[in-house]
Amino acid sequence: MGDVKAATPVTFKRVLLKISGEALMGDQGFGLHPPTVERIAAEVEKVHQLGVEICMVIGGGNIFRGLQGSAQGMERTTADYMGMIATVMNALAMQSSLESRGIHSRVITAIRMDEVAEPYIRRRAVRHLEKKRVCIFAAGTGNPYFTTDTAATLRANEMSCEAIFMGKNGVDGVYDKDPRKHEDAKRYESVSYDEVLTRNLKVMDASAIALARDNSKPIYVFSLDEPGGFCGILRGEGAYTRVHA
Template identity: 55%
Template sequence: MVKTKYQRAILKLSGEALAGQNGFGIDPATVRSITQELKEVHQLGIEIAIVVGGGNIWRGSIGAEMGMDRAQADYMGMLATVMNALSLQDALENLDVPSRVQTSIEMRAVAEPYIRRKAIRHLQKGRVVIFAGGTGNPYFTTDTTAALRAAEIEADVILMAKNNVDGVYSADPKTDQTATKFENLTHLDVISKGLKVMDSTASSLSMDNNIPLVVFNLNVPGNIKRVVMGENIGTTVGNKKN
């Protein structure tokens, strides 16, 4: 077995990561590319769980801005994450990687309901588990879902895969040329500096449960494998600076 830095990891994917260059919907070629990388990581013996967003299809916050009831709009966003999860599952199983989708809102015709002990058992049996439906509650993001599920399944790390962003910066590097990249941060730094890594609820949950976070660029081939192998890429966030 190859020695890896992490044995059980949660990969946080935004919905936009599945849209590719289209910016909307699900791009099959992009999904295949991501799942091919996941297969390589899976073959290392890493236990992988995925939390996927739904912003490529629907965002609850946008619905609320349009005048919709916020809770109703958020439930629609949860359904979007299920569509994304099913597309990931299909692509994984086309690569002969066993997987299970678990949803926080029951829809037994297409996925299992989320059961913590069952999710852990799937991971132990070498299956990739895809968590969909967010937390099952409105007003919470899929970032918070990632932190919550990581605590529940006792994951070693949250891998925060970003689109064309190679870490955490002091400002938006696309608009501010003076922005500097951080190699290491604490969760408290992220909260106090107001850095847009994950929402404050997710950051607090990660800090309270001592769950490290690695923010890296998903668009560089092989980066998921590099992170789990322990290469120093992106930005590492923990309770203590390295």
């Protein structure tokens, strides 16, 4: 693993936190692990207390992954919609945990399900952020064939977020190869969008990286396993990789 160095403090007014669905299942092989959801909500709370406006996008791979369903013979569009619904379940779990901490939040979906969440209306979502509510965007972009990585980058641009924070499991940044399999893996302090694409570094899918590059949206990749990691970056603490132009 790479050396942990103190970084220069960064100051943002509004950010987007992207985490995978697998991040919510803890040591389980499937589903939601409530103590893990609570731990991540506590990380969000620390950043919220700094006055930062927070958007979130959570994957659904802990419940259902459309691409895997398609690979097993399911029609791709149907599988992707099932994956979108899984992200709504995760978003509702996170909302419940945040509100138990006194943090007002809104689950906002790209597919209408008015009984449980708000439909995505950009100006309304911006107003929620201005009122210091955490906006949890669910159901991806509302379209099959697009990942939650792409949805995260899209929403970050639409909400005028200043950066995207990618919380990873067991990895504290971007490496030249998997540090869980290779002891000599090198962690990048910073890396360009183009390097991520040409070297096929595992940050986001190519469409999401290209969208971030085209809109000059920096991406901070850090470990969700480190307590205070999300807040620590804002304080100039801990290890992370910055993806930028």
